[in-house]
Amino acid sequence: MGKQVNLGFLGCGNIGGGVWHLLDEMHDEILRRDGLDLRVKRALVKSIPEARTDVPAAILTERAEDVLDDPEIAIVCEFMGGEQPAARFMQAALEKGKTVVTANKMALALQWHALRAAAEKTGAGLYHEASVGGVIPVIRTLAISLEADRIHRVMGIVNGTTNYILTRMTQEGSGYAETLADAQRLGLAEPDPTADVEGYDAAYKLSILSSLAFHTHVPYAKIYREGISAVTAEDIACGRDMGYVLKLLAIGKRDGDEIEVRVHPTFLPETHPLAKVDGSLNAIHLHGDYCQDMMLQGRGAGDKPTASAICGDIVFAALHLDNPTVPSFPNTAEADPSLTFTDDWQSRYLVRMSAQDTPGVLAKVAAVLAEEKISIASVQQKGVRDGRAPVALITHETSERAMRRAVERLQGDHVRVESVIRVEGM
């Protein structure tokens, strides 16, 4: 006989089903270890006849009120996905004093203020470990373990689909479109891959991560976003020749009152720990005053790993129903006006171009870069084809705006800038 805690699911697809199975399998062990008798009372789906779940039909419902209005349900677990109606349902649950556990990064990133405000009003818990990095315990690490430290940098591979595509392009020398098509065939990319390949998913996750890391609300709208759909096999091969590996990174940096938050394809030195994170794995690299460098790595998706993180939240939530963990920063709707969100960050760049094979062309490139105060760390030129020479150069650290100006000035008949990719981790 333990403490009975009733759960209600909003959504019961891939993740809801995984959580159901884990709770079923672990019920007696959780009872023994934690004294909790966890029971799923209702599970909302869109359509019961079409439900893709083996959860007992008797607990399925098509009415959200059956979960939200049931006074016996203490913890609402949201696994619907999307911003709405998921956020509205979670808000309603929190306003009734029910604790919410969710894996929904989109609803959290876009509705952080409303959800936290509702939780704070009633003192309900709002837990979301699986919203970033699947099973990787990065939310708790930032919110609890590193609470006393000052984190300056968060850098993560937080989208498994894009990491899988880039890893295969790197290993096989294949193009973007064919690799994406294969990932879709294997079920590793969605039929509509936009959210993943254009970096939206990673940007939602960065909003959550950087808010916790920097102890201030980092609204999603502040994040610069660039996906991987323009990356070519030539870009990746060129970087490899120069000792770099391409990853889609979510990067957050804080220096005093200045914050930069950006998602874009990034070259990392092949010796960097994130450069070795391949396939659909996720990893988050942190740097703080006292913790210094650390990295967390694991499965960022999949029903079983995600269910593990969610059920960890459920057990924690059930044990702390009257005393939930709350992030230690003011829940402002907008960004704190005393902070600056910069779009003119410092980075190194790998610039790939094709230059006309005539005397003086490279000197002109060097002159434009010098005028923009961009210094070159290394240059590589490989042969001449059809009167043009492929040239790749890596810059020292310079400003984003200076780099954009230089590219605009260089682009022309003599020089075609093929790609400009930021380089981090030096």
Ligand SMILES: NC(=O)c1ccc[n+]([C@@H]2O[C@H](COP(=O)([O-])OP(=O)(O)OC[C@H]3O[C@@H](n4cnc5c(N)ncnc54)[C@H](OP(=O)(O)O)[C@@H]3O)[C@@H](O)[C@H]2O)c1
């Ligand atoms: N998949 C992963 O590996 C993973 C990893 C980390 C986090 N997450 C997050 O977990 C959440 C769930 O993902 P999933 O892969 O389990 O999605 P899914 O398989 O599509 O399941 C969604 C469930 O929600 C129900 N649903 C959706 N909209 C609804 C509505 N308007 N009214 C009632 N029911 C509705 C669906 O009902 P029907 O079955 O009737 O359509 C289904 O049961 C998302 O927020 C996702 O970002 C997923």
